[in-house]
Amino acid sequence: MNAVVAVIGCGRIANQAHFPSISALDGVRIKYACDILIEKAEAAKEKFPKIENVTTDYKEVLADPEVEAVWVLTPNFAHYTISMDALRAGKHVLCEKPITINYALSCEMAEEAKKQGKILNIGVCNRFHRSVEKLREMNLNGEFGNIYHVYCSFRDCRCIPGLGGAFTTKKESGGGVLIDWGIHFFDLILYILGDAKIKTATCDAYSEMAKNMKDYKYKHMWAEDTADIENGTNDVDDFITGHIRTDKASISFNGAWAQNIEKREMFVDFLGDKKGARLDYGSFFDLFDGETLETTREEYEIPRMYACEDKAFIESFKSGIKNRAHIDNVLESAKILDALYESDAKKQEISF
Numbered sequence: 001m002n003a004v005v006a007v008i009g010c011g012r013i014a015n016q017a018h019f020p021s022i023s024a025l026d027g028v029r030i031k032y033a034c035d036i037l038i039e040k041a042e043a044a045k046e047k048f049p050k051i052e053n054v055t056t057d058y059k060e061v062l063a064d065p066e067v068e069a070v071w072v073l074t075p076n077f078a079h080y081t082i083s084m085d086a087l088r089a090g091k092h093v094l095c096e097k098p099i100t101i102n103y104a105l106s107c108e109m110a111e112e113a114k115k116q117g118k119i120l121n122i123g124v125c126n127r128f129h130r131s132v133e134k135l136r137e138m139n140l141n142g143e144f145g146n147i148y149h150v151y152c153s154f155r156d157c158r159c160i161p162g163l164g165g166a167f168t169t170k171k172e173s174g175g176g177v178l179i180d181w182g183i184h185f186f187d188l189i190l191y192i193l194g195d196a197k198i199k200t201a202t203c204d205a206y207s208e209m210a211k212n213m214k215d216y217k218y219k220h221m222w223a224e225d226t227a228d229i230e231n232g233t234n235d236v237d238d239f240i241t242g243h244i245r246t247d248k249a250s251i252s253f254n255g256a257w258a259q260n261i262e263k264r265e266m267f268v269d270f271l272g273d274k275k276g277a278r279l280d281y282g283s284f285f286d287l288f289d290g291e292t293l294e295t296t297r298e299e300y301e302i303p304r305m306y307a308c309e310d311k312a313f314i315e316s317f318k319s320g321i322k323n324r325a326h327i328d329n330v331l332e333s334a335k336i337l338d339a340l341y342e343s344d345a346k347k348q349e350i351s352f
Contacts, residue, residue, distance in 0.1 A: 003314050006032035006061045007051075008082055009073035010040040012223065013096055015047070017125075017306040018071055023050045025311060032061045058082055062089035069119075069317050071310075072096065076179070077172040080105045087116045092317035094310070096123035098183050099327065101174030103338035110327045119317040121309075121325040124333070126188040128308035128325075130300060131285050135270065135277060136192045144272030147249050150189050152268040154181045154281070155256040162223035164213055164232025176236030177257040178205065179337055185281070186244075187333040189251060189268060191324070196248035197332060201339035202349045203242035209258035210234050218258075242340055 005022065007014055010033050022030055033051045035041040041054035061067060062085060069092035072082050080100040086093050093113070099106035099122050113120035126132050139147060154177070161180070166172040173179065190196045210216035213229045221227065238258045244251040266281035279285040283302075288295045309325060316323045339350045 002027050002029050003068055003318065004029045004031050004066050005069045005071070005314075006030065006034060006064075006067050007044075007071045007073060008034045008058045008061060009071075009075075009078075010035035010037075010044045011073065013123075014071070014073045015044060018073060018310060019044060019048045019051075021304065021307040021310040022071075023048045024307065025314065028314065031064065031067055034058050034061050059085070062086055062091060068092060069094070069313070075166045075172055076101055076174050077166075080109060083109055083120065084112055087112045087118050087120065090116065090118070092119040092313075094121045094123065094313045094325075097187075098174060098179050098337065099330065099334050101179075103331075103334045106327070106331060106334040110331060113327060119313070119320070119322065120327045121313045121316065121323070122327055122330045123309065124184075124187045124191075124325050124330055125305045125309050126184055127191050128305040128312065129188075129282070130302045131279055131283065132188050132192060134300075135279060135285060136194070139192055139270075139272075140194055143275060144270065144277070145274030147193060147270050147272045149271045150193070150249055150251045150268060151271070152185045152189065152251070152253045153255070153265045154185050155254060155259055155261075155266070156264045157260070157262045158209065158216075158218040158258045159220055159222060160210055160216070160218070160234075160238055160257045161221060162226035163210055163216060163221065164228035164230070164234060165223070165226035167223060167226065168210075168234040168236050169232065170235045173236060175337070175341060176205075176207070176238055177255045178203075178237055178240045178340060181257075182240065182253070182255050182340075183333055183337060185253070185255075185268060186251070186336050187330065190246070190332055190336075192270065193246065193248040195329070195332070196246035198336050198339060198352055199245040199247060200349050200351045201242065201244050201336060201343050203240060203340035203343040205237035205341070205344040206239040207234065207237055209238050209260075237344075240340070240344075242343065244336060244340075
């Protein structure tokens with residue numbers, strides 16, 4: 001029997017990731033594409049013929065008893081309201097990351113999913129990346145020995161996204177590079193470590209590179225069509241640095257949307273007492289063996305992680321079995337974001 005689903009929010013992540021993945025799945029009907037801008041929904045329908053209807057009103061989607069599940073792919077600030085409405089309407093939900101703009105609201109979403117008996121998955125796509133899966137398997141099998149520290153870098157040169165728009169307006173996004181890029185890195189680290197739990201967090205966050213937006217120079221800008229440099233807001237972090245202690249390992253990090261260093265450095269180092277690994281974000285990893293003193297890189301097939309994520313969501317709500325992306329397994333990542341922002345605001349370490 002076909003799964004009947006809908007997509008709410010027809011922006012970049014929908015068009016580049018989820019619509020292609022869902023459209024390629026057998027036994028799935030995309031009954032609605034919904035966006036407050038009808039032209040976006042119509043453009044999606046033209047590009048992806050599997051879409052049956054378009055609408056600007058997500059409540060119309062939720063009122064349809066045939067719809068079993070929805071993808072919530074809206075800007076961050078709308079995740080909470082739409083996901084809560086969907087759960088109360090009896091729909092299963094896949095909500096893009098971050099869960100919402102703070103940890104308290106994320107916990108409310110988890111409670112509502114439990115109350116309604118519905119599956120609520122979060123878009124932690126890296127948990128479905130083959131390199132991440134392999135590193136987790138290796139760690140849980142003891143191949144690294146004791147992973148005592150992890151270092152991650154998510155840094156680029158002058159690439160603040162949509163400057164002045166939703167990306168850089170805290171009330172809409174919840175934060176800057178930490179909540180946009182950092183969530184992906186911290187979540188995959190916690191997952192590989194074996195579902196690590198936070199103990200302490202320290203962070204310094206900066207917004208230095210576009211204090212005067214009209215003077216900001218850049219080589220490229222993600223989501224430039226959403227920018228509002230003339231009249232918009234930029235009150236989020238463009239650089240962060242800090243330290244996290246967990247019950248598994250310590251973590252240190254540097255993250256930058258914008259820096260005056262012309263290098264893009266997106267990697268994670270796992271330091272074990274037997275072996276270590278550097279994961280090139282979104283790609284393969286190099287493995288260093290402390291016994292042989294050799295570095296190797298295994299080549300293997302890396303399926304599209306969004307396709308794996310979307311297929312797993314459908315299998316999960318059909319079976320009722322929670323998977324690795326269920327909100328109960330992702331809340332620790334949201335907790336870390338809140339702790340890091342709190343540490344910066346108070347200029348002190350946060351303990352749990």
